[in-house]
Amino acid sequence: MLDSFVQLGSGFVACLMPHNLLMLVGGIIVGLLVGVLPGLTLVMGVVLFLPFTYKMDITPAIILLTAMYVSGTYGGAFTSILFRIPGEPIHVPLLWDGYAMARRGEPAKALGWTLVAALLGGLLSAIIMVALTKPIAGFALRFSSPEYFAILLFGLASVVALGRGSLSNALLSLSLGLLVASVGTDAIYGSYRFTFGSRLLADGVEFLVVMVGAYGVGEVLSRLERGYAGKPIETVAGARTELPSWREIVALKAMFVRSSLIGNIIGIIPGAGATIASFVSYGVESQFGKRRAAIGSGIAEGIVAPQSAATASVGGALIPLLALGVPGSGATAVIMGAFMLHGVQPGPQVFLTSASMVYAIFASLFLGLLLMAVIGFFAIRPLVKILDLPEAIVSGFVMVFCFIGALSIRNNVTDLWLMIGFGVLGYLFERFRFPIAPLVLGVILGPLAEEAFMNSMISFGNDWTVFFTRPIAGAVMACTLLTLLLPILGSLRARGPRGAAPVERAEAP
Amino acid sequence: MLGSAISLLRRSILIGIVLAPAIVATPWSGARSQDRYPSRPIEFIVPWGPGGGADQLGRMVGKQLETIFGQGVPVVNVPGGTGATGMAKLLAAPADGHSMAVYIADTHALLAGSDARWKLEDITPAAVMLQAPSFLFVAENSRFKSWADFEKEARASPGKLKVATLGFGSVDDFSLKVLESKGVKVVQVPFSRPSERYVSILGGHADALYEQAGDVAQFLSGKQMRPLLVFGTTRSESFKEIPSSHELGYPVALPQFRAIVVRAGTPPDRLKALADALAKVAASVEYKKFLQDQFADPDSFIGADRADAFLKAQLEEMKRATATH
Numbered sequence: 062m063l064d065s066f067v068q069l070g071s072g073f074v075a076c077l078m079p080h081n082l083l084m085l086v087g088g089i090i091v092g093l094l095v096g097v098l099p100g101l102t103l104v105m106g107v108v109l110f111l112p113f114t115y116k117m118d119i120t121p122a123i124i125l126l127t128a129m130y131v132s133g134t135y136g137g138a139f140t141s142i143l144f145r146i147p148g149e150p151i152h153v154p155l156l157w158d159g160y161a162m163a164r165r166g167e168p169a170k171a172l173g174w175t176l177v178a179a180l181l182g183g184l185l186s187a188i189i190m191v192a193l194t195k196p197i198a199g200f201a202l203r204f205s206s207p208e209y210f211a212i213l214l215f216g217l218a219s220v221v222a223l224g225r226g227s228l229s230n231a232l233l234s235l236s237l238g239l240l241v242a243s244v245g246t247d248a249i250y251g252s253y254r255f256t257f258g259s260r261l262l263a264d265g266v267e268f269l270v271v272m273v274g275a276y277g278v279g280e281v282l283s284r285l286e287r288g289y290a291g292k293p294i295e296t297v298a299g300a301r302t303e304l305p306s307w308r309e310i311v312a313l314k315a316m317f318v319r320s321s322l323i324g325n326i327i328g329i330i331p332g333a334g335a336t337i338a339s340f341v342s343y344g345v346e347s348q349f350g351k352r353r354a355a356i357g358s359g360i361a362e363g364i365v366a367p368q369s370a371a372t373a374s375v376g377g378a379l380i381p382l383l384a385l386g387v388p389g390s391g392a393t394a395v396i397m398g399a400f401m402l403h404g405v406q407p408g409p410q411v412f413l414t415s416a417s418m419v420y421a422i423f424a425s426l427f428l429g430l431l432l433m434a435v436i437g438f439f440a441i442r443p444l445v446k447i448l449d450l451p452e453a454i455v456s457g458f459v460m461v462f463c464f465i466g467a468l469s470i471r472n473n474v475t476d477l478w479l480m481i482g483f484g485v486l487g488y489l490f491e492r493f494r495f496p497i498a499p500l501v502l503g504v505i506l507g508p509l510a511e512e513a514f515m516n517s518m519i520s521f522g523n524d525w526t527v528f529f530t531r532p533i534a535g536a537v538m539a540c541t542l543l544t545l546l547l548p549i550l551g552s553l554r555a556r557g558p559r560g561a562a563p564v565e566r567a568e569a570p
Numbered sequence: 571m572l573g574s575a576i577s578l579l580r581r582s583i584l585i586g587i588v589l590a591p592a593i594v595a596t597p598w599s600g601a602r603s604q605d606r607y608p609s610r611p612i613e614f615i616v617p618w619g620p621g622g623g624a625d626q627l628g629r630m631v632g633k634q635l636e637t638i639f640g641q642g643v644p645v646v647n648v649p650g651g652t653g654a655t656g657m658a659k660l661l662a663a664p665a666d667g668h669s670m671a672v673y674i675a676d677t678h679a680l681l682a683g684s685d686a687r688w689k690l691e692d693i694t695p696a697a698v699m700l701q702a703p704s705f706l707f708v709a710e711n712s713r714f715k716s717w718a719d720f721e722k723e724a725r726a727s728p729g730k731l732k733v734a735t736l737g738f739g740s741v742d743d744f745s746l747k748v749l750e751s752k753g754v755k756v757v758q759v760p761f762s763r764p765s766e767r768y769v770s771i772l773g774g775h776a777d778a779l780y781e782q783a784g785d786v787a788q789f790l791s792g793k794q795m796r797p798l799l800v801f802g803t804t805r806s807e808s809f810k811e812i813p814s815s816h817e818l819g820y821p822v823a824l825p826q827f828r829a830i831v832v833r834a835g836t837p838p839d840r841l842k843a844l845a846d847a848l849a850k851v852a853a854s855v856e857y858k859k860f861l862q863d864q865f866a867d868p869d870s871f872i873g874a875d876r877a878d879a880f881l882k883a884q885l886e887e888m889k890r891a892t893a894t895h
Contacts, residue, residue: 108620111629202773209766246651249760251683251739260658260687264650385772386788394765397788398626401863407788472646472659512762520732520759520775 072420088128096136158363182369186376219344238503279487324370328377334390342370611642617656653677667840695877744891784864845874
């Protein structure tokens with residue numbers, strides 16, 4: 062391991078060469094922009110930039126794409142917190158506590174927390190990556206469909222925390238989300254569901270359409286109803302960049318570590334990326350965190366948990382890519398494409414054949430995180446100032462971004478009509494104090510969970526006990542059950558001694 | 571029309587915001603004469619998401635066509651419905667040669683089903699750009715040393731061995747059905763995401779994997795996977811030691827192919843201009859290297875004159891494969 066850190070030193074030297082540094086800065090800035098624009102997903106952004114790397118050397122090429130990936134998990138936090146439009150599905154959990162904190166008059170503070178969360182989560186996972194890439198890689202291979210299903214079910218179960226107090230409302234909203242997600246062509250057998258003979262519905266409903274519609278358009282409609290009276294956030298004029306104090310950070314150190322570890326581990330699992338990491342981490346916090354009762358009301362824990370997990374998943378996703386040649390997420394699949402274009406095959410042999418390049422990439426992750434924090438720090442202030450503009454104008458821009466976002470998903474005008482429809486639905490939900498979050502959660506995670514479930518059934522001859530008898534799946538399932546039972550037990554007894562033990566089981570690989 | 575106009579508008583907005591360097595890189599032609607083809611940028615529909623094999627081909631070919639035509643050839647990803655959504659977009663555009671699409675074997679397989687949303691007569695291929703045979707792979711440390719081992723166990727305990735595929739109703743499914751009709755019955759486990767599919771055999775969750783060699787090249791050179799069988803009439807040039815399906819008496823050879831199609835009814839002179847340009851791309855050194863990297867057949871290219879017959883023959887074989895069950 063000592064050897065690893067010596068090589069990392071030379072990696073830093075390589076990173077500071079002008080050409081590499083330029084790529085790093087460029088990647089960070091573009092990644093932030095891509096993150097901010099809803100609809101222009103992280104994967105799409107990385108793909109759009111892949112052609113520009115054809116003519117480069119491999120090291121700056123990979124540094125550029127990795128930097129985009131890292132800052133792309135952070136950029137969307139701005140729009141989530143300030144405008145309630147998640148730039149990426151990753152940032153949906155930030156709508157709950159982040160936006161709540163901003164509405165309470167502390168937008169700069171909320172952004173400060175995301176900055177610290179992204180930085181610390183990222184750095185922690187980068188350290189894990191350097192130290193453990195070789196030994197940890199084999200762990201990823203133990204995950205199969207039952208484990209995916211157990212993790213996704215846990216993500217869905219976290220909905221009990223999102224119900225604004227009413228479990229039944231949350232479950233109703235979640236079911237509606239799952240129903241919307243099941244519209245279209247079934248992923249396994251290709252049969253049409255709830256399409257009513259319509260071609261339009263046969264392709265299903267994109268979750269981004271639901272997400273952008275229910276949150277972005279719905280919010281604008283709510284403001285329209287109030288006649289754009291008053292500023293969205295009252296004390297915005299006095300807002301300045303507010304990093305949390307050292308004491309505040311230290312007070313949350315345990316949950317920083319917990320969220321980063323969750324993000325890192327989920328990042329390692331192939332197929333599960335920053336989005337699932339963000340949801341699961343928020344779910345864990347809302348069930349087992351110290352201040353779980355206050356989550357959703359705009360507390361720091363609800364911001365730190367999803368953001369540090371999302372950024373920590375980057376370091377995790379790079380581990381199987383480099384050590385096994387298995388991309389852990391959509392974005393790393395594209396980065397792998399860049400490796401292949403330059404004639405380098407990621408895999409166990411890459412540490413022998415191109416060690417200096419690998420460590421330059423590792424080092425670029427550290428530098429990239431620091432740069433991202435600096436750029437993010439200075440971006441907070443001008444961005445918060447946007448909120449000083451009249452609400453009607455901001456709403457106009459929000460609508461433009463919603464339309465661009467919904468159209469760019471698959472270049473289909475029908476998606477715009479669907480988005481408007483979900484906007485009206487989101488508005489009605491808001492109007493009648495019905496939770497939107499479970500709906501969006503169901504639409505995003507539902508199809509993934511369904512596929513994992515179906516594959517488990519096909520693979521294990523319809524034996525449903527595999528979810529409980531396989532050790533990793535069983536441990537996660539136990540957490541899920543606790544999540545669902547705790548509120549019921551809690552109402553029976555004031556507070557039981559349970560709850561602490563399963564958290565550790567969830568973290569231990 | 572409206573859709574494509576908006577998509578161009580959107581494109582310029584996005585390029586303006588994010589991709590400032592792209593304007594420098596894209597050779598937009600200033601001259602616009604109506605009698606010349608192409609008189610405006612050609613929309614290149616990739617009916618799959620970014621990053622996959624179809625997307626790689628689209629971006630590679632699109633870039634070279636821009637140089638040949640002196641017009642932009644923007645790639646538009648329209649994923650969904652195993653390519654059906656992208657095909658619907660192609661068929662909604664005018665048949666004037668300014669819209670084309672990547673058309674792959676898995677999309678073609680939909681025509682063998684009962685409820686395809688278009689007919690073979692609706693499209694005209696301009697070229698088949700790539701053909702690559704499919705293989706059954708196992709993990710390097712698998713207990714199956716050869717196809718004979720695998721076949722023996724599959725016959726002895728039918729429906730026990732698991733093979734990871736793209737999904738039901740796919741080309742993968744058809745090939746396995748032909749094996750099943752000859753007594754080699756396996757369980758098909760569908761994984762729509764490639765990374766999960768590959769991990770399934772590396773992690774021992776499935777016994778074999780149905781895939782083209784180019785997609786798992788890094789595992790082959792990294793000594794993590796090895797082939798057992800190639801689905802083809804002859805053995806693979808790259809893996810001469812492993813048997814082909816035809817020599818073992820399994821009458822199936824459905825290669826993955828990636829063609830470029832336009833709407834039927836496109837004026838013949840424009841089709842010819844496009845086909846000639848694609849022939850030029852296929853002859854380039856860069857393209858030949860691309861084929862080699864993909865473990866594709868070096869003689870993949872089929873010109874517009876014979877491509878139609880190729881698609882018809884492939885569809886017949888797919889229909890036969892489903893009927894054998």
